[in-house]
Amino acid sequence: MDFEFSEDQMAFAAEVEDFLDARPDPDVFDPTRENMAQVVDTPARRAFMRELGRRGWLGLTWPAEYGGDDGEGVYEYILNEALAERGGPQIGKGVGIIGKTLIAHGSDKLKAEFLPKILDNEVEFAIGYSEPEAGSDAAAMRLRAERHTRSDGATGWLLNGQKTWTTSAHFAEWYWVGARTDPSTKHMGITLMLVPLDQEGITVRGIWTMGDERTNDVFFDDVFVSDDYVVGEVNHGFRYISQALDLERFTMFALSPIRRRLDLLTAYVRGAERDGEPLRDDPRIRSRLANLHAEAEAARGLGLKFVAESMKVEEAARRGAEGFQPPTVAASEYKLFATELSKRLADAAMDIAGPGSQLRVHTDEAPMRGRSESTYRYTVLDTIGGGSSEIQKNIIARRGLGLPKNF
Numbered sequence: 001m002d003f004e005f006s007e008d009q010m011a012f013a014a015e016v017e018d019f020l021d022a023r024p025d026p027d028v029f030d031p032t033r034e035n036m037a038q039v040v041d042t043p044a045r046r047a048f049m050r051e052l053g054r055r056g057w058l059g060l061t062w063p064a065e066y067g068g069d070d071g072e073g074v075y076e077y078i079l080n081e082a083l084a085e086r087g088g089p090q091i092g093k094g095v096g097i098i099g100k101t102l103i104a105h106g107s108d109k110l111k112a113e114f115l116p117k118i119l120d121n122e123v124e125f126a127i128g129y130s131e132p133e134a135g136s137d138a139a140a141m142r143l144r145a146e147r148h149t150r151s152d153g154a155t156g157w158l159l160n161g162q163k164t165w166t167t168s169a170h171f172a173e174w175y176w177v178g179a180r181t182d183p184s185t186k187h188m189g190i191t192l193m194l195v196p197l198d199q200e201g202i203t204v205r206g207i208w209t210m211g212d213e214r215t216n217d218v219f220f221d222d223v224f225v226s227d228d229y230v231v232g233e234v235n236h237g238f239r240y241i242s243q244a245l246d247l248e249r250f251t252m253f254a255l256s257p258i259r260r261r262l263d264l265l266t267a268y269v270r271g272a273e274r275d276g277e278p279l280r281d282d283p284r285i286r287s288r289l290a291n292l293h294a295e296a297e298a299a300r301g302l303g304l305k306f307v308a309e310s311m312k313v314e315e316a317a318r319r320g321a322e323g324f325q326p327p328t329v330a331a332s333e334y335k336l337f338a339t340e341l342s343k344r345l346a347d348a349a350m351d352i353a354g355p356g357s358q359l360r361v362h363t364d365e366a367p368m369r370g371r372s373e374s375t376y377r378y379t380v381l382d383t384i385g386g387g388s389s390e391i392q393k394n395i396i397a398r399r400g401l402g403l404p405k406n407f
């Protein structure tokens with residue numbers, strides 16, 4: 001067992017760091033946006049991602065026949081962690097969730113239309129699974145899709161209903177949506193579709209979260225989706241969604257920003273005093289920091305475990321081997337541990353820095369320039385988005401430990 005990167009991987013990591021060092025653009029990199037820093041929501045961020053595309057770094061793990069590098073998942077992991085560490089946009093959504101699902105299940109038309117655009121970062125997506133009555137139980141989604149023939153003869157589906165918590169819907173071009181195509185059954189009655197967000201009948205309304213960032217309600221009123229924009233088989237969408245969720249739970253919750261915040265807190269403890277006493281001499285603070293550092297190492301181990309398991313699955317898929325399961329449990333273990341650690345770290349920063357830590361982020365006089373306050377609010381969101389901590393525990397209990405379903 002080896003927890004270190006190979007020479008090639010270290011060389012790639014160094015190349016990425018050099019590339020990022022040469023682009024210290026605050027319009028692209030902003031760690032104070034916490035985990036929402038990953039979204040590609042401004043012209044500067046889009047231009048930066050296009051540059052990554054031109055370097056071939058968006059297709060690191062895609063098959064060569066779709067313009068990728070056929071590389072191992074660990075390279076994507078190294079790149080994403082480096083981007084996340086600086087508060088830069090990341091490559092999870094288009095390349096991972098949408099791209100990899102289209103490669104596995106999409107029609108030739110969808111592959112030809114979307115894959116090149118994803119590799120060049122010419123398109124942004126929003127993901128619509130959650131609804132007011134379908135969050136943790138995503139398979140309960142009800143967005144109604146009924147067969148419809150348009151006046152010009154095009155056949156497809158007419159969508160009516162609502163999605164909620166759709167991040168990116170206010171700037172993305174395409175919506176990756178799960179819709180209820182068979183109301184007589186649950187999991188096998190959902191179909192994945194691609195819908196342009198500027199289409200008539202779609203209304204997007206902002207929801208501002210306690211972490212300052214925006215997500216959205218999206219309403220559908222007789223929105224037509226042609227059969228050409230159905231992903232994979234009708235009624236099989238939930239299977240594709242579940243596979244993509246494994247990826248989301250890992251790639252969208254990077255560890256490097258957590259480590260950065262831990263380093264920030266450690267540096268603060270090294271230098272700060274309270275009532276004339278250096279914080280670094282307080283045994284309770286030293287003990288708490290040491291625990292957090294040990295936990296960050298555990299999170300790193302869980303992340304590498306996921307990377308290793310998913311590389312085995314990818315390798316097996318390349319060989320055409322059957323019977324390999326996606327690393328669902330490893331994804332849940334990582335997501336649960338890393339996002340809860342992030343919250344514990346935010347608690348510790350508030351406790352250790354005292355009342356001044358309540359000052360707003362970017363306040364020069366505040367301890368750590370107010371990062372504790374903003375992370376205290378933001379880190380809660382990560383324990384909900386992508387599936388709450390309770391849901392990750394249920395997955396580990398059922399699928400990892402073989403315990404019975406209890407709900």
Ligand SMILES: Cc1cc2nc3c(=O)[nH]c(=O)nc-3n(C[C@H](O)[C@H](O)[C@H](O)COP(=O)(O)OP(=O)(O)OC[C@H]3O[C@@H](n4cnc5c(N)ncnc54)[C@H](O)[C@@H]3O)c2cc1C
Pocket residue numbers: 126127128129130132134135136137164165166167168209215381384385386387388389390391394407
């Ligand atoms: C910042 C943010 C961004 C998001 N972006 C998107 C997005 O882009 N697209 C999208 O589709 N969704 C998105 N979501 C939605 C997210 O996936 C859901 O919020 C999440 O799955 C929880 O669903 P819910 O909010 O309906 O809570 P509920 O499912 O109503 O859960 C409420 C509480 O009950 C607990 N609970 C529920 N069921 C169980 C159970 N069986 N056992 C134990 N406890 C349970 C939950 O853990 C939670 O604490 C986002 C959420 C957030 C916070």
